[in-house]
Amino acid sequence: MADSAYSFSLTTFSPSGKLGQIDHALAAVKQGATSLAIKAADGVVVATEKKSPQLVDPASVQKISLLDEHVGLCYAGMGSDARVLVKSARKECQTYRRVYEERIPIAQLVRHLATVMQEYTQQGGVRPFGVSLLVAGYDETGPHLYQVDPSGSFWAWKAAAIGKNMVNANTFLEKRFSNEMELEDAVHTALLTLKEGFDGKMTADNIELATVRPDPDNNNIPTFQVLPPSTIKEYLDEI
Amino acid sequence: MSILEYNGSGVVAMCGKNCVAIASDMRYGVQQTTVATDMHKVYKMHDKVYIGMAGLATDMQTLVQRFRFRLKMYELREERKIKPNVFANLVSSMLYQKRFGPYFVEPVIAGLGDKNKPFICAMDLIGAPVYTDNFLVSGTSSEELYGVCEAMYRPNLEPDDLFETVSQCLQAAVDRDCLAGWGAEVYVICPDRVIHKTLKSRQD
Numbered sequence: 001m002a003d004s005a006y007s008f009s010l011t012t013f014s015p016s017g018k019l020g021q022i023d024h025a026l027a028a029v030k031q032g033a034t035s036l037a038i039k040a041a042d043g044v045v046v047a048t049e050k051k052s053p054q055l056v057d058p059a060s061v062q063k064i065s066l067l068d069e070h071v072g073l074c075y076a077g078m079g080s081d082a083r084v085l086v087k088s089a090r091k092e093c094q095t096y097r098r099v100y101e102e103r104i105p106i107a108q109l110v111r112h113l114a115t116v117m118q119e120y121t122q123q124g125g126v127r128p129f130g131v132s133l134l135v136a137g138y139d140e141t142g143p144h145l146y147q148v149d150p151s152g153s154f155w156a157w158k159a160a161a162i163g164k165n166m167v168n169a170n171t172f173l174e175k176r177f178s179n180e181m182e183l184e185d186a187v188h189t190a191l192l193t194l195k196e197g198f199d200g201k202m203t204a205d206n207i208e209l210a211t212v213r214p215d216p217d218n219n220n221i222p223t224f225q226v227l228p229p230s231t232i233k234e235y236l237d238e239i
Numbered sequence: 240m241s242i243l244e245y246n247g248s249g250v251v252a253m254c255g256k257n258c259v260a261i262a263s264d265m266r267y268g269v270q271q272t273t274v275a276t277d278m279h280k281v282y283k284m285h286d287k288v289y290i291g292m293a294g295l296a297t298d299m300q301t302l303v304q305r306f307r308f309r310l311k312m313y314e315l316r317e318e319r320k321i322k323p324n325v326f327a328n329l330v331s332s333m334l335y336q337k338r339f340g341p342y343f344v345e346p347v348i349a350g351l352g353d354k355n356k357p358f359i360c361a362m363d364l365i366g367a368p369v370y371t372d373n374f375l376v377s378g379t380s381s382e383e384l385y386g387v388c389e390a391m392y393r394p395n396l397e398p399d400d401l402f403e404t405v406s407q408c409l410q411a412a413v414d415r416d417c418l419a420g421w422g423a424e425v426y427v428i429c430p431d432r433v434i435h436k437t438l439k440s441r442q443d
Contacts, residue, residue, distance in 0.1 A: 101328040105317060140319075 006125025021128050022121060025077075025150035028130035029162065032076035035063065036161035036169050036193055037134045038177065039145040040186035043213030043222075044136035046074045047190040049163075049198065050208050064210045064226050068093035070103050071137030072210055072224040076163030077150075078130035085129060088116055106137035106144040110154050118152025132162045138212045138222030165197030172196055183213050191239050204232040242343045243364070245270060247418025248280055248293040249380035251388065251409050252349040254357040254372050255401035258429045261349035261359075262405045263291050264380070264413045265422035265437075276421040276442070284310055286433070287351040288323045289426055290330070293378030294344035294364065302342055305333065323350030327360040327368055334366035341365050345377040355430040374408075380419045383412035402427045402434060410440050 011021040035048035048063045064074045065086045073089065075082035092112045096104040113133060120126045128150040135146045147162065148154040159177045161169030172193045181189070187209070195202050209227045214220035227235075247268045252261040267278035281291040282303050290306065292299040309329060313321050321329070327348045334342060347361045361375035362368045369375065374392050376384035387408040396404060406425055413419040421442055427434040 099329055099332045100325045102322075102325050108316060 008124055009122050010125065010127060011121045019121065019151070022151045025128040025130050026132075029077040029132045029150065030164065030166070032078070032131070032163045033063075034161060034163040034165040034169060034194065034197055035074045035076045035134055036159070036173065036190060037074065037136050037145050037157070038159040038173065038181070038186040038190050039136075039143050039157065040181045040183040041179070042143070043138060043183040043186075043211055044143045044145050045183060045186045045190045046072065046134060046136050046210045047187075047194050048074050048076075048208045049194065050206050051199075052206075058205045062208075062226075064208045066224055066226065067109070067135075067137075068097075068103060068224075070139060070212065070222045070224060071106055071109060071135065072212065072226070073133050073135045074208075074210070075131040075133050076166075077132060081129045082131045082133070085113060085116065085131065085133065089113055089135075103139060105139045105141070106135065106146065107156075109137070110135050110146040110148060114148050114152045114154045116152075117148060117150060121151060134160060134162060136210070136212050137224065138214070143212065161193065168197055169193050183211060187211065187235055188239050191235055195239070202236065204229040204236060207232065209235070240270070243294050243345070244379050244418060246294070246296040247416070248378035249384060249409060249413040249416060249419040250280055250291040250293045250347045250377045251374060251384050251405060251412075252291065252347045252359040252361070252376075253374040253388070253392065253396075253401060253405050253408075254359055254394070255427075256395040256397055257351075257355060257357065258398045258401060258427055259349040259351065259357045259359055260401045260405040260425060260427045261289050261291050261347065262409045262423060262425040263293075263378075264409065264419040265424055266418070266420055267296060268418055271417075273421060279424065281424060281426060282306075283426075284326060284350075285320050287355075287428060288321060288326050289349050289428060290326075291347045291349070291377070292344045293347070293381075295342075298342040298344045302333075302344055302346075306330070309333070323348060323352050323358040324360070326350070327358075327362075327370075331362055331366035331368050334362065334364065338365050347375055347377045349426075349428065351428060351430060376412075378419060380412045380416035383415045384408065387411045398427050398429050398434060402436070406436075406438055410438065414441055 033049040037046040133148040159173040212224040215223040263280035267275040423438040
């Protein structure tokens with residue numbers, strides 16, 4: 001994949017100091033279905049539109065992926081590129097476990113993903129990834145939410161939206177976010193934000209929702225769970 | 240003659256009440272010749288994690304350097320100190336990486352973990368770990384150490400009593416071993432301080 005015959009990068013600087021390929025990658029991201037996430041005091045919620053054509057089985061589309069017990073990610077942009085990064089992230093989580101027998105701290109996982117994405121802007125013969133990622137996890141230092149862009153830069157957010165409707169969604173989140181928010185409120189806010197830019201009726205089958213929080217049924221160990229449609233329906237009925 | 244018996248050593252770790260002790264002899268020998276009597280076999284990784292290594296001296300020294308490297312990288316990346324059980328797993332995986340050309344050391348790790356819970360762990364030269372809550376031994380004097388520790392150990396000893404027990408066990412055991420002895424070094428690791436004493440023992 002990355003060991004091609006090209007010895008020069010396809011991503012080069014323009015005279016004005018821009019990397020054109022990265023900007024184009026960001027344009028590809030902007031065409032993707034909206035994804036957003038909110039970090040609450042006791043966990044993180046991730047929500048995304050799952051707009052598939054009528055004949056596609058919605059259960060087979062998976063935009064939110066579990067990376068390890070305590071961390072997951074969601075993307076906006078090209079699904080196939082995201083798949084590659086999910087695979088790499090999962091491997092990194094297990095490699096860490098193999099050496100240290102501990103869950104990987106979220107910041108380190110994000111740094112790994114960002115490094116991979118940056119390499120594809122500088123290595124010979126490859127193109128940047130056409131996805132932005134939202135990585136949500138819970139480690140020893142609490143809940144974390146990070147965004148990683150095609151350039152390889154990453155930020156820690158309290159709340160963030162990526163994809164088609166990101167500008168409006170981010171404005172909405174800025175108004176609604178509060179530092180003392182608890183996870184249940186964050187879920188409602190996330191669904192409301194998603195609904196703002198939603199084309200048509202939002203149902204449990206055309207969105208995906210996941211949370212990472214201490215699991216009360218399992219010794220309060222932080223667990224990332226993609227919520228089943230039945231649970232999503234309950235939340236939708238509440239808002 | 241086994242390569243693990245080339246230099247000679249005796250290392251022991253014991254759990255006490257909210258404290259752990261780790262001790263070793265100080266002989267540096269080349270088979271029957273004693274070359275020095277001030278060789279450290281217990282190394283501090285950080286305030287709450289210590290590792291003692293029995294076996295081939297050169298591998299012990301190299302491993303100390305490798306552990307220090309990995310720990311510094313860990314602390315830079317993770318912005319925290321490594322826990323003893325995590326360190327034990329790191330040692331285990333580093334040793335197993337050399338499964339078919341191993342380091343000839345058998346380490347003993349002692350430290351205080353989460354909430355200052357006592358932790359000890361020993362492993363063989365290819366990283367198979369054993370965890371207990373009483374005591375662990377390693378070295379050419381390991382069989383002698385097993386005997387004395389089994390007889391003298393009691394659970395939940397206070398730091399001073401633990402120090403006495405570990406010291407007596409180590410000295411009695413290495414006195415029976417011609418390849419270990421010539422002085423001893425004891426560390427008792429408590430949540431707020433570390434007691435470090437060097438023992439003058441039989442110099443033979």
